[in-house]
Amino acid sequence: MPAISLINRTFAILETVAASGSVPAKEIAHQLEIPLPSVYRLLNELVANEYLVHIKKEGQFELGPKCFDLGLSFRQRLLAPPPIRQATTELHRTLQAAAYFAIYRGADIVLTYLSDCEQHPRLRPLRFGFHEAAHATAFGKILLSGMTSEQRSSYIQARGMPILTPHTIARPELLDDHLNEVSTRGIAWEHEEFLPRTTCAAVPVRNSSGMCVGALAVSMPSRKVSGFETRIESALREYAGQCSRYMRAG
Amino acid sequence: MPAISLINRTFAILETVAASGSVPAKEIAHQLEIPLPSVYRLLNELVANEYLVHIKKEGQFELGPKCFDLGLSFRQRLLAPPPIRQATTELHRTLQAAAYFAIYRGADIVLTYLSDCEQHPRLRPLRFGFHEAAHATAFGKILLSGMTSEQRSSYIQARGMPILTPHTIARPELLDDHLNEVSTRGIAWEHEEFLPRTTCAAVPVRNSSGMCVGALAVSMPSRKVSGFETRIESALREYAGQCSRYMRAG
DNA sequence: TTCTCGTTCTCACCGGACGAGAATCCTCCT
DNA sequence: AGGAGGATTCTCGTCCGGTGAGAACGAGAA
Structure with a gap:
């Protein structure tokens, strides 16, 4: 049967x-x-x-x-446009860290570009088209924090919150609190919640009406982060500004 | 209904x-x-x-x-192994011409690697996974000539022989004659049969039992070919030899 | 509110899918 | 050649799940 x-x-x-x-x-x-x-x-x-x-x-x-x-059609449809790619690449060079760009797509959160190299490799699971574990990635948090709370809860409902490391945020209430903070501060940090010994940070990219439409992020070994938080944050903001400018124009 | x-x-x-x-x-x-x-x-x-x-x-x-x-799975399964890719890339550098590698796959003939650059671009329709018009490409002719005549005729039967330029071989008998010649000479030329103003050449790659298992090819503007036929042929043979050596080992 | 358009539901009909088993077709192996 | 063994296709009666017209629903816009 x-x-x-x-x-x-x-x-x-x-x-x-x-x-x-x-x-x-x-x-x-x-x-x-x-x-x-x-x-x-x-x-x-x-x-x-x-x-x-x-x-x-x-x-x-x-x-x-x-x-x-x-696969080609999918890629062609989703690949971030050149100005975004360029900003991401320059962020990568500036911070000496793998850089990522993600957007909303329907109810989903999708990685649409990443720039890395041998010295500063991307996190292995993060590849073009990645769309899982938003609660445990910096760019995921930014984009979750830009949703209405109904959207967000149905997103979490549908996908759950897999525990990936001992530091992964595992309960919806905690995530909500965390995302509120992310939202007010305008930056998301993710400390070993996705992969051990790895830290990520992300900031929002906005369109002309100020809505969050994307996230620019970097990943690096946790040991390299301490003391450089401000530098990382300012570089992220600078290149996210470039992206936002493009979004306003396009 | x-x-x-x-x-x-x-x-x-x-x-x-x-x-x-x-x-x-x-x-x-x-x-x-x-x-x-x-x-x-x-x-x-x-x-x-x-x-x-x-x-x-x-x-x-x-x-x-x-x-x-x-798409990723397909690519991963089909992408030529590193030694083949390297030989193809070196052929590209040596002859200053886009270079290609193709193999049999079931009843099909598939392009599994290509090496080009801005100065020496690939022919636009030829991309990874290309599997059409074998009668009108140099590597296609090599691989067709390595089939039994039953295989070949059922291949042609199934796919036809689209006429792509005024020089495309359009009739099965002519193709058979041509392929016999290709087979005895061990090299296939294709003069503006696939795209106008473009010439391609290909030679077979063989495994340990001497069977043709692949084809190494180059494409270039027709005007650059004349007078360099021997140089092209010897470079093709040299790198095809490298590929064959790998095929015998692997 | 009302209108509109995208989306889903309802339901009775019926054609195409189902799968056990047998029949072929290959391909090595001897 | 002649089998042996496995891969692939065929046969066929049963019946289930797909079908599509039409209506209902729902969210945005006017």
């Missing part, structure tokens, strides 16, 4: 293939507990649509070119 | 969104001639699976993060 709908099955298969890189049909049937003929039916539809390819000689299925096209 | 199956509808919607970047439900319903309630049902499933996001305040739908994940 198909407890899950056809579409769910289809995407479950797509994701199984994506996760393994290369899978035989039997393996999929086993993992998802779908009878073999049904798996083949779906696989063939996916192949026909070019979301999968069938490597006949190995009896394996892999992702097809359409998957890459989707 | 649904002439096309549910899955086809689903992907048609996904692709409509990808193409437009941001679309209202009504627009999708209109374009695909699907009744509105059905469109919403599918949209909601896609949103639930995170392949789309719903921008409520604008009443628009856009691609979701899972699309990017699929």
